[in-house]
Amino acid sequence: MEKNKSLEAVLVHELWCCKREFFCFINYASLLLTQRSSKEIKIIAFTSYGNCLRHLFSFYEGIIINRNTVLLKGSKGKENIRINELLTEEVRKIIRNKRLVYENDSNLDTREIATLIESEVPNDFGFHFRQVRNRFSHVNPNRVDTEDFTC
Secondary structure (H helix, E strand, O other), X not given: OHHHHHHHHHHHHHHHHHHHHHHHHXXXXXXXXXXXXXXXXXXXXXHHHHHHHHHHHHHHHHHHHHHOHHHHHOOOOOHHHHXXXXXXHHHHHHHHHHHHHHHOOOOOXXXXXXXXXXXXXXOOHHHHHHHHHHHHHOOOHHHOOHHHHOO
16 A cells, blocks of 8 residues: 555656646747747757656556556566557557547537547557657767757
């Protein structure tokens, strides 16, 4: 029981961090559209975007690991591959459920519904999402364009 409370607290924190970084990204990205844009604002927007995705991935990874221990048990050495697959399925479920809600709500913009209906989640979505998270979580010289982002 204590383990579940600790996990819940960590997941809440990851989601809070994700939300905080998302709003930071929105604020700085909007500044990029103004004449007040600078190299520092580009770096902050880029970093906030990456951190938002990093926290979002960690949030879902924690949930997937917690809810799918039986499915992951036989994946010795291939846990990341299985987590990526389960993450892809989770995103497909989210989009499918949103489609159902949107199809039954006449107050929504038909463009929003059309976008969701046309949305396809590629089979390697989880893999690519992990790669993006890794780019912001590990030291990697390929992470930034040195001409644009070096301080």
